[in-house]
Amino acid sequence: MAMVAAYIDGFNLYYGMKSTYHRKYMWLDVVQLVRQLRPDDQVVVVRYFTAIVKNEPAAAANQTTYLDALNAHNGALVDAHVGRFKIKTIGRCKVCRQDFQCTCPKTYQSYEEKETDVALGVAMVEDAALGVGDTSLLISADSDLMPAIRSVQKITPGRGIYVALPPSNQPRFRSIPGAGVFHIRETALRAAQLPPTVSHPSGRTLSRPTKWR
Structure with a gap:
């Protein structure tokens, strides 16, 4: 039995699920998802x-309700890391098609994770070096994470590495030498939903958002 440490690219998974299934599976129990993907292994941390x-x-x-529900339902097995969004200026104005520093009064901004x-x-890489589990499972289709995969392989050559690709039309890893690559199927998502309501240690009841039903 392998000891699995899993790493989930939340937005990559979110957009993959949304593009294929809309919001049907957003109330996702990520620990149970890892168990569905690696049924014979023990989950150390997600x-x-x-x-x-x-x-x-x-x-x-x-999002905040969801993160609270994940932690309340799974305790220490879930380790949530919350980054930030940075304001990003769109390069060309959608009105006059000139650079953003044009004289057109209409401006556009977006946000970059x-x-x-x-x-x-x-x-x-840190978990591999510290011996957290003996197998790494990455849930993402972002090829920017390839350097991390290669570093894990270099530091711990015997460590099992798997990449689970979210359902979508995103660019796929075709293959990764020394790692297993597979797609997340709808059956795994369906079987890995949180209960409709989750009790928080504070006494609050955390309910699945209406839009996510």
């Missing part, structure tokens, strides 16, 4: 990396 959205109070509240990919990669 590190979940995300960021709270900006300027969308309802969506931010849903920061720190989460770096934090995830660092955690993977």
Whole structure:
């Protein structure tokens, strides 16, 4: 039986699920998902990396409720890392098609997720070096995490490494030498949902958001 430490790229998984299943499986128990993906192994820790959205109070509240529910339901097995969003200026104005520093009064901004990919990669390498579990499971289709995978392989050549790809049309890892790559199926997502309501240690009841049903 392998001892699995899992690392979840929260937004990569979110957008993969949303593009394929809309919000049907957003109330996801990430620990149970790892158990579905590695049924013969023991879960040591699931590190979940995300960021709270900006300027969308309802969506931010849903995220916070979800993170609280994950921690309340799974205790120390879940280690949530919350990054941040940085304001990003869109390069060209959508009105006059000139650079953003044009004379057109219409301006556009978006938000770029920061720190989460770096934090995830660092955690993977650190856990491998410290001997947290003997197997790493990465849930992401982001090829920017390849350097972290290679570092884990270099530091701990005997460590098992698996990459579970979220359901979507995102670019896929075709193959990774020395690692197993597979797709997350709908059956695993369906079987890994949190209860409709979760009791928080503070006495609060955390309910699945209406939009996520």
